[in-house]
Amino acid sequence: MKKSKVAVVACPDYEPAHVKESLQKGLEAIGGLESLIGKEENILLKPNLVRSAKRERAVVTDPEVMDALITILQENGYENISCGDSCGLGTPEGIAKEAGLKEVLEKHNVPLKDFLTSERVETADGKFLMIAKDALDCDALISVSKMKTHALERITGAVKNQYGCISGVYKKLGHTQYPNAESFAHMLIELNQKVAPRLYICDGIVAMEGNGPTSGDPVSMGVLLMSTDPIALDTVFCHLVNLDPSYVPTNLYGETLGLGTWHDDRIEIVTADGTISEEELKRKYGNPNFNVDRRKARKKGALDLLEILGVFQSRPYIIEEKCKKCGVCVESCPVEGKAVRFDNGRRNPPVYDYKKCIRCFCCQEMCPHQAIQVKKHRLPWGK
Numbered sequence: 001m002k003k004s005k006v007a008v009v010a011c012p013d014y015e016p017a018h019v020k021e022s023l024q025k026g027l028e029a030i031g032g033l034e035s036l037i038g039k040e041e042n043i044l045l046k047p048n049l050v051r052s053a054k055r056e057r058a059v060v061t062d063p064e065v066m067d068a069l070i071t072i073l074q075e076n077g078y079e080n081i082s083c084g085d086s087c088g089l090g091t092p093e094g095i096a097k098e099a100g101l102k103e104v105l106e107k108h109n110v111p112l113k114d115f116l117t118s119e120r121v122e123t124a125d126g127k128f129l130m131i132a133k134d135a136l137d138c139d140a141l142i143s144v145s146k147m148k149t150h151a152l153e154r155i156t157g158a159v160k161n162q163y164g165c166i167s168g169v170y171k172k173l174g175h176t177q178y179p180n181a182e183s184f185a186h187m188l189i190e191l192n193q194k195v196a197p198r199l200y201i202c203d204g205i206v207a208m209e210g211n212g213p214t215s216g217d218p219v220s221m222g223v224l225l226m227s228t229d230p231i232a233l234d235t236v237f238c239h240l241v242n243l244d245p246s247y248v249p250t251n252l253y254g255e256t257l258g259l260g261t262w263h264d265d266r267i268e269i270v271t272a273d274g275t276i277s278e279e280e281l282k283r284k285y286g287n288p289n290f291n292v293d294r295r296k297a298r299k300k301g302a303l304d305l306l307e308i309l310g311v312f313q314s315r316p317y318i319i320e321e322k323c324k325k326c327g328v329c330v331e332s333c334p335v336e337g338k339a340v341r342f343d344n345g346r347r348n349p350p351v352y353d354y355k356k357c358i359r360c361f362c363c364q365e366m367c368p369h370q371a372i373q374v375k376k377h378r379l380p381w382g383k
């Protein structure tokens, strides 16, 4: 059986020469750019531009990775390149400017698309997704994700990055249509199959651990990952951070629905010096103390009652001392009537209505002041 190759290349920092060399080595290890993308094709780069943040906070794909990738593409004769994302908060232009990506794109004459024009695409479960036309119409999408933790799906890497292909306001609709980790993961797999990236790159030079995907802590992982199989790439990400890949819903559905594989016997981990085993990967590149949710995934069934009672559920909490009462969390809540509101007036932090809350964690993801934390709630009668 043909194995899915995942390139793992060491890159100690964002020094331009280091990033370019590592990217080149990784691309060669998975067969070379020319085996993946034709010179005449329209290429769309899809970085993670979830919201505005300085690059050192490790919220967005680092501009140096984008610079190196565009340089390599252009040096190899690829001319039709654009870049785009639909952000959770703010505009791609503003976020790209804050992160230092705007000047990279201008230097290379690569236009930045805002993904505001979308097309309705039906899904297998009878619902629909509003997908950016640019993502559907390009010839070759290159997904350039950031290695981060995620409150709902545990990690955000190759697969989750494509949620940025959902156009603007329709992202909120996606969260209400798919209100738990399993249904959201299922949708993400279908979305990946619709936009079908040709190549997945993950920026793990500096990753985010803890309260990700936007309020966590930067941590040096010193790697770039590359693959044509997003499930295999995310599985290698899991191994690097000592997380059981079967705990990640997108991995499970990704295999069932045919997007890729999380089974180690079907994955080949390649480095610049050849193939390595999972053990070697962990020893050479892993960080076993990476702060990520490693609690065992519970089986559905009898324990669902506990979930109904609110036991074991994760919930967002506002850290009052950090809250600036900006209202971004209220604005981002997709639930009708809002599950987080200024019930105590605008001079006090918003409060949660957990009966309404669908635990999509958009509020935690969008809070610009790292004032929202997701914690496991154990007792149905109190915090």
Ligand code: SF4
Residues within 6 Å of the ligand: 318, 322, 323, 324, 325, 326, 327, 328, 329, 330, 349, 350, 366, 367, 368, 369, 370, 371, 372
């Ligand atoms: S987004 Fe964050 S800082 Fe702003 S009101 Fe909500 S909790 Fe407070």
Ligand code: SF4
Residues within 6 Å of the ligand: 316, 332, 333, 334, 335, 338, 339, 340, 352, 356, 357, 358, 359, 360, 361, 362, 363, 364
């Ligand atoms: S309160 Fe937060 S977690 Fe709950 S539904 Fe609203 S945005 Fe989602």
